Amino acid sequence: MTGWTPIAEEAERATRVLHPDEPFPKPNRRRVLTVANQKGGVGKTTSAVNLAAAMAMRGLKVLVVDLDPQGNASTALGVEHRSGTPSVYEALIGEVSLADAAVVSDQSENLYCVPATIDLAGAEIELVAMTARETRLKEALTDQVLDNIRPDYVFIDCPPSLGLLTVNAMVAAEEVFIPIQCEYYALEGLSQLLNNIELVQNHLNQGLWVSTILLTMYDGRTKLADQVTAEVRRHFGDTVLKTVIPRSVKVSEAPGFGQTVLTYDPGSRGAMCYLDAAREIAERGAAQEATSE
Ligand code: ADP
Ligand code: MG
Numbered sequence: 001m002t003g004w005t006p007i008a009e010e011a012e013r014a015t016r017v018l019h020p021d022e023p024f025p026k027p028n029r030r031r032v033l034t035v036a037n038q039k040g041g042v043g044k045t046t047s048a049v050n051l052a053a054a055m056a057m058r059g060l061k062v063l064v065v066d067l068d069p070q071g072n073a074s075t076a077l078g079v080e081h082r083s084g085t086p087s088v089y090e091a092l093i094g095e096v097s098l099a100d101a102a103v104v105s106d107q108s109e110n111l112y113c114v115p116a117t118i119d120l121a122g123a124e125i126e127l128v129a130m131t132a133r134e135t136r137l138k139e140a141l142t143d144q145v146l147d148n149i150r151p152d153y154v155f156i157d158c159p160p161s162l163g164l165l166t167v168n169a170m171v172a173a174e175e176v177f178i179p180i181q182c183e184y185y186a187l188e189g190l191s192q193l194l195n196n197i198e199l200v201q202n203h204l205n206q207g208l209w210v211s212t213i214l215l216t217m218y219d220g221r222t223k224l225a226d227q228v229t230a231e232v233r234r235h236f237g238d239t240v241l242k243t244v245i246p247r248s249v250k251v252s253e254a255p256g257f258g259q260t261v262l263t264y265d266p267g268s269r270g271a272m273c274y275l276d277a278a279r280e281i282a283e284r285g286a287a288q289e290a291t292s293e
Contacts, residue, residue, distance in 0.1 A: 023059035024282035031285050032141065032154040033212065034173035036197075039189050040160035043179040043216035046251060047274075048157040049076040053260035054271075054278035055153055056111035063102060063151040066116035067137070067169055068159040069123075074115035077105040078258035081115035089119040091140045092127065092168070098140040099148055107263055112149055120165070127164050134204055137168040153285075162196050170200040175211035180232055182218045182225040182244070187232070210236075212284075214277055216245040243277040246270065 035048045045068065052062040065088055066073040066081070074081035080103070081087065091098040091114065098114055105111040127133045141154065155177070156169040170176065176197055180186050194210070201208050213236050219225045233240050245251075248270035254261040261271045 021058065024055060024279055025286035026060060026152050027282075027285035027288070030146075030151060030154065031175060032156070032173040033175045033177040034156045034158060034166075034169040035177045035179065036158045036166055036169065036193065037178050037180070037189075038160055038162045038166070038193055039181075039185075042181040043214075043245065044160070045072040045076065045157050046255075047177070047179045047214055047216060047245070047277075048155040049073050049255075050251070050260045050262060050271075050274035051278045051281065052111060052153070052155050053077075053105075053107050053262040054275045055282060056105075056108035057262060058275075058278070058282075059110070060152045060282065061110045061112075061150060062153045062155065063112045063114070063146070063149055064105075065098070065114045065137070065141075065154060065156045065169075067120070067156055067165050068116055069118055069121035070159070071116045071118070071120075072255065073157040074113060075258065076255040076260055077107060077111065077113045079103055079105055079113045079115045081117050083117050083119055085115060085117055087115045087117045087119065088137075089117060089123055092120075092123055092136045093130070094136075097145050099145050102149060107260055112151065124163050124165055127168075133164060134167050134171050138172040141172050162193070166196075167200060167204070170197065170208055171205045173205075174207050175209060177212045177214070178210060179214050179216045180228075181216050182228045184224060184228075186228045187235075210239060212281060213240045214243075214245065215240065217247045218244045219247045241277050241280050243273055243280055245273050245277065 035044045052064045056062045064073055071081040086096050086101040090096040091101050102112045102114045105113050158166045158169050215229055246269055250265045250268040251261045251270035254264035
């Protein structure tokens with residue numbers, strides 16, 4: 001990881017001003033990514049909403065499914081999520097269709113969000129007694145249901161646990177997206193996550209794979225951040241995006257204004273890095289399809 005100088009940063013900004021807003025390539029097929037890591041505070045929600053917003057701003061249609069009862073993704077996208085609002089909870093228990101619970105975010109007309117309300121907190125227990133309890137989200141996410149939204153990308157923002165909600169997310173998706181915080185305990189718990197993914201592969205969703213890892217909250221002032229970065233890249237190779245998300249105050253402030261960093265401070269490094277990461281994902285998506293045909 002090379003250092004980031006103020007001059008390099010300014011040059012980068014200038015380049016972007018000169019070549020603005022090129023659209024990202026669409027995938028041939030809808031990509032559904034589950035943003036998972038049972039550790040809390042590693043940047044799942046932040047990554048889901050900012051990547052989604054970046055893609056939406058570059059012409060892709062994106063749906064964020066908030067599957068965490070805390071509703072942080074809904075907050076960041078400026079979407080109503082008071083108790084009683086039609087949400088992912090009603091969709092899981094079959095009361096409304098997911099499409100009817102989806103609302104357009106004021107961040108972009110291409111960006112939809114299915115909010116999570118506190119009602120979801122009881123779902124983990126309620127679901128246990130229901131039939132097809134692991135496949136409820138998958139059933140809610142079918143083409144017919146999503147026909148009027150037609151998203152290119154779906155990001156499912158998981159709660160910080162490996163419970164039934166996360167299992168539902170892994171069954172509903174083809175890809176797992178894992179954010180890893182550049183901190184000392186970054187890799188702790190990762191093998192447990194990978195074990196769970198394997199269990200889901202073996203029993204519920206054969207096609208599931210870890211397609212993308214994103215390093216978040218990188219602090220260039222610490223040696224540790226570089227060590228963690230190197231270690232994660234050594235373990236996971238090309239699954240790890242080249243772009244690393246820096247620790248940035250702007251990124252953490254944005255949700256307080258019901259915004260992503262992409263609208264809160266579009267010129268900030270955090271916004272640019274999320275834009276770069278989103279571009280990488282979109283380009284990989286386009287390439288994936290080309291080679292698999
Ligand atoms: P998770 O969804 O995994 O629990 P969050 O995305 O909510 O994690 O992030 C945890 C906290 O860290 C939040 O307060 C968020 O604003 C902050 N945060 C996330 N990414 C960054 C970043 N790149 N720089 C600074 N703060 C960040
Ligand atoms: Mg979260």
